[in-house]
Amino acid sequence: MLKRITDCLRLKGLISESIKKPVFLFVFIALSNFITAQTDRHGIPAELKQQTVISEPSTMRKGFLRIGVIYSHSLLDKYFDENGQKMSYYGSSTSQGRTYAVSVEYGITDRLEADVSMSYANGFINSTQALDNLYFDTIITVYADIKTRGFGDLNFGFDYQIIKENSIMPSLTALTRVTIPTGEKNITDVKDEFNFNEPAGNGEFNASLDLLLKKIKYPFSFDLRIGAVYYFGGEKIFEPFEETKSFKTGTFIYIDGGINFNLNDWIALENEIAYHNFGRKEVDGEYKHDYIPWNISYNPKLNFQLKRFRLVECVTIPLSGKGENADPAYIFIIQYVF
């Protein structure tokens, strides 16, 4: 067939007899590249489902389904004040935020992925205060018990690979999400001002758009993401015995990037640095803070790829910030690709 192509080109006067051999070689190499690319593209699905976070593409392949369970654990001990100083919370409050979430990702095409996730919160804040009344010579200890239990808001969205990765260029993916406030938004079960249930839901719609660049250079991968979440506002009860107030969370802007690499064939370490700008929250038309809260965190992640199972351990370590928590949070994820 190659001979026929070169003969045809020669007959049409496009090439001379003297350059027939180099052209033949060039066409042969080009064809072999094409054939190799086809083989790679049609790899065995069972193997593709076992790819690590380093070598997998930014979106799920067509027909692949990934279900994950996510557990995150946080506590309140320190915070960055309005001057950026790391300070301790005072008082004896013990706080633990525990969230369980289920996520489903499905590859509609090799470039288009659908995502749905839902969370369940199970946290508490406990603290005590001693009230010493010298006039009546009495000391009263007030014990605060604030629980957060219930289903949170529903998130869904689509990811689309606008540009697929090639030997030079990284892939470019757009990630969209919409949050529907399905979780409880108001304070409930109010016994007194120190004993009530915090809502698990946020109480407002939001929509987000991220742009993700990813480049694989095995055993390394590099990624850079920029995104924003826009909140549409809502109404809810913030404090016990208070009326409903209108509110609107500030636009949340984030930039993160990482250099990730395989420690061996099935363990990968992701190193992510993230910047979060939380925007200014409005309550009853007034800004909650006179500054914009932000933070920078380092988020190392260990990924264990055990066949189609993936276990991920992540710690978010706040490095710097303003008006935000300064405590590390732990996240554990189990995923399976069907």
Add this chain to the structure above:
Amino acid sequence: MRKRTAFFILIWIHIYLFAQQGQNSILLVERSVDRPLTVHKNQLQINAGYDFSMLSRRIDESGNIVNLSEAGIASAMHTFPLNIKYGILEFLEISAGTSYKKSGMRSEDYWTFSGSSKLHIQEINEHKGLEDMFMKMGLRLPFNLKSFDWSVSGSVTLPVAKYKPDKPDHEVILVEPVYDSYKFTYHYNNRFGTGVPTFKIRSAAKFRTERTAIIASADYFKPFSSGENIHWKSRRIYEEFEYTGLPYKYLPSQVISCSGAFTYQAIAWFSQYIIIDYYKIYGGWSELTGKRVANEKRNYMFISFGFEIQVSPYLRLSQLVELPGWGNNTDAPICFATNLSFNILTSK
């Protein structure tokens, strides 16, 4: 003949190099249950990690659990340990290490009302800094037995870490001038150094089968001498505090501890373990109050569950969770620890 000789030399060099590589990888990917109690000759091991401890319970002198959030205390501690081991001989190792720690213990808010005026008092005890550095020498049986190993080691801690507390950062704010209401914040800045040299001796025995191993060990820790520290007294002058450092003498407690670790080697690169540790803390005194008062006697036992993964010939990853057991007069934190161990053979 020359060709044949050259070919023979080539093959010999290849076998030699291959054998050396094999020996390296055998030593470095040795299963957890098979490892001796000291590192191998010329093996350099660097261990670094992160431990997070959450203190929400305490065991009182009668052995009852006290919920600290109900008692008005909350605390968390972050530890970054680092230690380095080196095998001088196949049965002799030296090691050194320290750790950087941060913790804060917050007490309950205290409000005092008198007529229309009120006082709001808050207190936090912070500890921050390096622990004293230890230097250790360990010796094990100079021959390899398939199912048994025994070691003895001695270490000294040098009081190189800062141990005297910094000046407190107390603060007083006039909240409502009309009602003469104030907010007091008492903030103490402590350190993790001991301030005196100490020594520790340890003996361990390892029993192993094809897939399991048990390590039993006992330690004895004692300070070489008593030390002197300062205690900051504060005096409020209007809206400022004046501090005076009062010296006092002290002798750290002695500690006897023993430990039993059971390891199960599930597959070549993955092992799970359960460890039971017991500490008995006794002796020592302090003149902090002006009189010499004996330190509290304490007993504590805790259980740890963990695993180790041989990530590559050079890297091992281990994680464990420590759960409080029982005892008396002691804190009962829950601790999560992650450790990375980097191993190389410095010469063949």
